[in-house]
């Protein structure tokens with residue numbers, strides 16, 4: 064364990080916040096995977112909570128099975144940080160988990176390709192800006208003195224979950240080792256119904272047209288923002304303090320343009336663009 068600062072440490076080449084212990088990370092390698100397990104994996108601020116809500120609504124057919132009052136943390140808990148102290152091995156199937164881990168730290172059993180992974184990614188400039196605002200409402204991350212400072216942390220990967228490029232590239236280039244669906248935040252935003260159907264199809268879950276409409280309706284930004292089971296107001300304030308600002312902040316595409324100056328955008332492109340262009344897939348936000 065290499066401490067970077069009061070909040071952050073590096074373990075096996077990856078930055079974690081202090082609340083996640085290196086022992087729990089190590090123990091995950093042998094975490095037993097069941098064939099019908101479902102994992103949501105993201106780089107932070109890419110639409111995790113949104114996907115947790117969508118998948119849980121799909122699985123529980125809009126909560127008609129008694130899960131109505133269960134928060135997202137209980138329905139789709141964090142693999143690497145069991146904050147609600149849930150008995151993971153004995154949860155009823157299908158078990159749904161959420162994680163920010165890189166491809167090389169997830170349980171080895173995922174490589175049998177039976178359990179399913181939904182990987183959601185988002186324009187890294189929007190991720191950067193969303194994360195910057197998030198630092199103001201979470202006591203578990205270092206608060207940067209200004210956006211310029213945070214930009215440098217993000218570009219050098221000295222943030223929880225390390226470098227965005229490594230996360231996305233790692234998962235994408237190892238996609239053949241897993242049973243994985245890639246979805247972008249942007250396609251979810253542009254056509255939520257198609258994205259819900261894509262997830263249903265991947266999970267082999269057949270919902271009626273009306274049920275799909277209900278999932279879409281409950282997963283819109285406006286409805287999630289006021290849904291106390293889905294908006295993180297249930298989080299302990301020592302992890303996310305919603306009195307200081309909303310976790311569901313804006314939920315838009317391209318908010319980076321409202322914060323980044325021309326010089327900051329150029330700086331971002333100088334560091335990220337070449338490597339992004341070399342990735343073996345096109346990002347939706349670059350396609351006209």
Ligand code: A3P
Pocket residue numbers: 105106107108109110111112113189192193194196252282283284285287310311312313314315318
């Ligand atoms: P913003 O800060 O840009 O608003 P994560 O859950 O991975 O931490 O991501 C949080 C981001 O996803 C926040 O982005 C949040 O507003 C956005 N988000 C959450 N639910 C959403 C929804 N239903 N529709 C659109 N964006 C959503």
